[in-house]
Amino acid sequence: MFMNKYQGGFIEGLIMAFGLAAILILFILPKAPMGPSGSIVSLTGNGVGSNFTIPTSNTNNSDKIISKNSALANTVSINTGNASYSVQPIDEYIELRNNSGKSLNISGWSLSNSKGDTTYTAGNQIMHFSSDQSIIPQAVRVLSPYGANYSQNVVLKPNESAVITTGSVGITSPIKIVSFKENACTGYIENLPNYNFTPALQMNCVYPRNEPGVRNLDTQCQDYINSMQSCHTPLYNTVDTTGHTADRQGNTCNGCVDGNNSLSGSCIAFIKEHFSYQGCLANHQNDANFEGRTWRIFLNKQWELWAKNYETISLFDSNEKLVNYVSY
Numbered sequence: 001m002f003m004n005k006y007q008g009g010f011i012e013g014l015i016m017a018f019g020l021a022a023i024l025i026l027f028i029l030p031k032a033p034m035g036p037s038g039s040i041v042s043l044t045g046n047g048v049g050s051n052f053t054i055p056t057s058n059t060n061n062s063d064k065i066i067s068k069n070s071a072l073a074n075t076v077s078i079n080t081g082n083a084s085y086s087v088q089p090i091d092e093y094i095e096l097r098n099n100s101g102k103s104l105n106i107s108g109w110s111l112s113n114s115k116g117d118t119t120y121t122a123g124n125q126i127m128h129f130s131s132d133q134s135i136i137p138q139a140v141r142v143l144s145p146y147g148a149n150y151s152q153n154v155v156l157k158p159n160e161s162a163v164i165t166t167g168s169v170g171i172t173s174p175i176k177i178v179s180f181k182e183n184a185c186t187g188y189i190e191n192l193p194n195y196n197f198t199p200a201l202q203m204n205c206v207y208p209r210n211e212p213g214v215r216n217l218d219t220q221c222q223d224y225i226n227s228m229q230s231c232h233t234p235l236y237n238t239v240d241t242t243g244h245t246a247d248r249q250g251n252t253c254n255g256c257v258d259g260n261n262s263l264s265g266s267c268i269a270f271i272k273e274h275f276s277y278q279g280c281l282a283n284h285q286n287d288a289n290f291e292g293r294t295w296r297i298f299l300n301k302q303w304e305l306w307a308k309n310y311e312t313i314s315l316f317d318s319n320e321k322l323v324n325y326v327s328y
Contacts, residue, residue, distance in 0.1 A: 070321035075100035076156070078313055078326040081163070082198070083306035089167025091198040092304060094313060096164060098156035106162065107153040109136045109323070113305060114312035134299045136164070139179035142285065143186065145278045147176050154295050162295040163199065166305040169298065171195060175277065182292030185280035187231030202292060205231040206284060211274050221267030224260065233276045234258045
């Protein structure tokens with residue numbers, strides 16, 4: 001009877017020893033991360049044996065299930081814009097839209113790509129990178145033509161949008177561009193030489209023929225203004241190849257408007273006063289329909305933010321809770 005108990009205790013102890021050994025092996029040995037198909041790829045000289053699972057960057061992020069844990073989940077939608085094919089920071093953009101019934105302050109919210117979710121291989125090295133995260137900054141409600149810009153929080157009203165551009169507009173003259181909200185005058189900036197926005201700014205300027213005061217001008221001036229394009233800043237005293245100011249026939253002209261030298265002095269003064277970004281602001285900033293419905297936000301990055309494919313764009317609120325995401 002004594003021997004049976006002894007033998008039973010010995011066997012029980014042996015089983016426990018084997019169990020502990022198995023547990024130690026399970027937790028001490030490195031775990032092989034699984035690729036998209038769970039296949040084992042041969043890799044030698046990496047110190048973990050001849051077979052090792054290689055994660056790949058070609059993981060379809062649209063299959064991911066992510067918990068939107070923000071109290072504002074789904075209130076803002078994400079449009080991928082040209083993120084999947086633009087490589088220049090100044091052109092690359094996405095768009096956020098407020099789909100809720102209330103205004104949302106998105107300054108301090110953040111955007112993140114999925115670089116941190118991907119494992120990359122280089123030779124026999126396995127590498128991980130952190131995701132790129134960008135904070136949505138403040139912006140100016142009305143872009144100053146003189147550089148006197150005072151930022152405020154970006155508040156999206158219901159159905160308003162924010163175009164988020166990865167880079168920045170480096171042009172500082174005649175108007176320095178910072179994050180701003182479109183309005184009935186910003187089309188003048190879009191039409192200035194070298195100012196190319198992606199996507200283009202809305203052309204909502206008052207038509208020249210509808211500008212208050214036009215009907216008080218002489219007939220020839222009215223005819224000329226009626227022929228002008230919307231959001232166009234005329235060129236004065238056009239310079240010819242010799243350095244002289246010239247009219248459309250090449251004759252020297254010190255009072256030309258887009259090459260036209262037949263306008264009266266009072267007409268030219270009116271055109272200069274009204275048909276430019278500065279003039280538009282002075283005459284229309286208090287109009288009921290002055291304010292646009294799109295903010296233009298620049299993250300001022302020097303590099304591409306969104307990948308060509310296998311990307312997830314995530315939007316987090318100011319508490320770092322997930323509001324929404326989109327994958328492609």
